[in-house]
Amino acid sequence: MADHIVKQEMRCGHVTFQNKLYKAGILFKINSQYEFDRVVWVEVGCGCSGATTEVIKQYGVCVGDNVIMIDEKYLVETRVDIHCLSQDFDTARRDQHRNPGTDFRDIVKRSNPAAIWQIASEVQPKDRFKH
Numbered sequence: 627m628a629d630h631i632v633k634q635e636m637r638c639g640h641v642t643f644q645n646k647l648y649k650a651g652i653l654f655k656i657n658s659q660y661e662f663d664r665v666v667w668v669e670v671g672c673g674c675s676g677a678t679t680e681v682i683k684q685y686g687v688c689v690g691d692n693v694i695m696i697d698e699k700y701l702v703e704t705r706v707d708i709h710c711l712s713q714d715f716d717t718a719r720r721d722q723h724r725n726p727g728t729d730f731r732d733i734v735k736r737s738n739p740a741a742i743w744q745i746a747s748e749v750q751p752k753d754r755f756k757h
Contacts (some may be wrong), residue, residue, distance in 0.1 A: 630669045630670065631666055631668055634664060634666045635664065635666075637664070639661070639704075640660070640703070641687060641701040642659045642701060643658050643659075644701055645700050650689075650692070650694045652694065654687075660688060661687075661688045662686055662687050662688060663686050663688055664685070664693070666683075666685075666695065668681065668682055
């Protein structure tokens, strides 16, 4: 893989998963958030017999002491750190009647990463969850 790295940025931040993904023995749930420590652009494809190669963006997602490289199509980079207890949006949605004013439909039902990026990048109001 090292031979196919086009570019690498060593920077930290958070990513929010947009699709369920099982990789390296870890189940990444929809709307779960993890830290990342690098962004890597990798060239994939052999380029032989007239085939084209493609450059894909991957994030080095930190899980415990491990770093798992995840393709950009599964997640979106987010500026706002979501507290772990608030990441289970399905449970929060079911319990909306206990916390009037919390409405996660825009986040849970949208499959458009740009729309979720916009919501996650906005200043978040207090969600009335115990932190």
